[in-house]
Structures are given as structure tokens and as C-alpha cells.
Amino acid sequence: MASNETGARARILEILKRQGPQTVSQLAERLELTPMGVRQHLTRLQEEDLVQDEPAEVQGLGRPARLWLLTAEGSKRFPESYADLALELVDGVKSVFGDRGMEQLVGARLEAQVKLYRSLLRGKSQDLSKRVAVIARQRSKEGYMAESRRERDGAVLLIENNCPICAVARVCKGLCAAEEELFRRALGSKVQVERTEHILDGTRRCVYRITR
Numbered sequence: 001m002a003s004n005e006t007g008a009r010a011r012i013l014e015i016l017k018r019q020g021p022q023t024v025s026q027l028a029e030r031l032e033l034t035p036m037g038v039r040q041h042l043t044r045l046q047e048e049d050l051v052q053d054e055p056a057e058v059q060g061l062g063r064p065a066r067l068w069l070l071t072a073e074g075s076k077r078f079p080e081s082y083a084d085l086a087l088e089l090v091d092g093v094k095s096v097f098g099d100r101g102m103e104q105l106v107g108a109r110l111e112a113q114v115k116l117y118r119s120l121l122r123g124k125s126q127d128l129s130k131r132v133a134v135i136a137r138q139r140s141k142e143g144y145m146a147e148s149r150r151e152r153d154g155a156v157l158l159i160e161n162n163c164p165i166c167a168v169a170r171v172c173k174g175l176c177a178a179e180e181e182l183f184r185r186a187l188g189s190k191v192q193v194e195r196t197e198h199i200l201d202g203t204r205r206c207v208y209r210i211t212r
Contacts, residue, residue: 008033009041013050013070017078018145018161020204021067023056042068050074070204078145078162090172106174110182117186131187132156132210151209158183158208163199170200183208 008031015030016022024042028035045051051074053066093102120134132148136158139146143164149157169175176198183193190212197207 008037009045012038012041012045013074013077016051016068016070016074018147021054021056021069023065023067025065027068045074048073050077087167087171090168102172103174106172106178110178113182114185117182121186128154128187128191128210128212129156132158135183135186155209155211158210160206160208161204163206166199176200179206180208183210 011031012027015027022030024035024038027033027042028038031038033041042051042053046053049071051068052071053068056065056067090102093105097104117135117138120138121131124131124134129148129150136146136148139158139160143162145161147159147161149159151157163169165175180193180195184191187193187210192211194209194211195206196209197203197205199206
């Protein structure tokens with residue numbers, strides 16, 4: 001029983017990470033649990049400082065629903081790829097080689113990623129949504145909890161619900177610029193990539209809008 005409860009709470013944390021703030025009824029529907037059961041799990045998670053609630057926007061008459069979302073502590077439950085070690089390495093590179101050395105390191109990483117992503121796309125369908133889906137699967141393997149979604153206007157969104165390099169990106173801004181460049185070069189010159197949401201700007205995820 002305890003393992004089932006732990007599993008349900010882990011799924012709640014993942015839903016809040018992937019989908020953003022949710023009401024009790026939304027979580028109950030996704031988890032196929034009763035609202036009362038979900039509230040019990042949320043209470044336990046709140047006691048552990050992993051989730052918090054806030055009022056939702058009022059829709060018409062009646063009592064406003066409460067939205068549940070991750071706290072900063074809850075977000076730490078998702079991987080950040082050895083952040084402390086990475087920060088030490090960044091500081092070391094800057095100390096020994098300066099900003100120019102850091103730029104070269106970021107550039108070398110970008111070239112390696114471009115080569116990998118192009119190889120993954122080689123021989124694949126030219127349909128943009130399918131190509132972005134290939135990238136999303138690779139990004140998920142790298143810890144970004146990524147997904148892709150086609151919009152009504154034909155654009156495709158690449159959504160990254162987690163940033164495993166967030167701590168390093170805060171002190172090395174070139175990494176985020178390189179991410180956009182990576183998608184442009186991997187998908188080809190006929191594709192435009194625009195970042196519309198950015199974790200470092202305070203949003204809960206990074207979103208790239210990709211169009212022909």
C-alpha cells in the first residue's frame with residue numbers, strides 16, 4: 001500500500017512538472033483517483049514542501065478552484081545533471097582560459113550536438129512535426145522531459161518541461177543561445193526557431209516555436 005501511495009505522489013509531481021498548475025479535479029481525472037484521494041496525497045506533498053496551492057482565476061459565480069503547483073523544492077526532484085560539478089568546471093574553464101575559452105567550449109559542444117541530431121534525422125520523414133518529434137525524444141533522453149505539439153497554424157512546438165543544465169546556463173548564457181542554434185541547424189535552413197518561453201526568465205518550461 002505504501003509503495004502505491006509513493007507512486008501516486010511521484011506521478012502527481014511529474015504531472016505538475018509536465019503540465020503546470022492543476023486543480024484537484026484535473027489531477028483526479030489524470031490519475032483515475034477520487035478527488036478525496038488526490039487531496040490526501042497533496043496534503044502529504046505539501047507537508048514535505050514539494051507542492052503549494054494558489055487561487056485560480058475566478059470563472060463566473062461560485063467559489064474559485066485552487067491550483068496546485070511545484071515549489072522550488074519540488075522542482076529539485078527532477079535531474080539537473082550534476083549541477084555542482086558542472087559549475088565548478090565552468091568556473092575552472094573561465095579561470096584558466098577566460099571568456100574566449102568558454103565560448104570555444106560551448107561551440108565545440110554545439111558542433112557535437114548538431115552532428116548527433118542530424119544523424120538522428122537522416123533518412124527520416126520531411127514532415128516538420130515528425131522531425132521535431134525525433135528531436136523531442138532525444139531531448140527527453142538527455143533529461144529535458146521534452147514533447148512536441150503541432151499548432152493549428154502549422155507551427156510545431158518543442159516543449160521542454162525540465163532543464164538539466166539550468167544551473168550552468170544561469171552563469172553561462174551562451175548555452176541557451178546555442179540551444180536555439182542547435183535546433184535551427186539540425187532541422188535545416190528553411191526552418192525558423194523562436195523561443196517563446198524560457199525557464200531563465202521565470203517560466204516553468206522552455207518552449208520553441210518552429211515553422212517552415
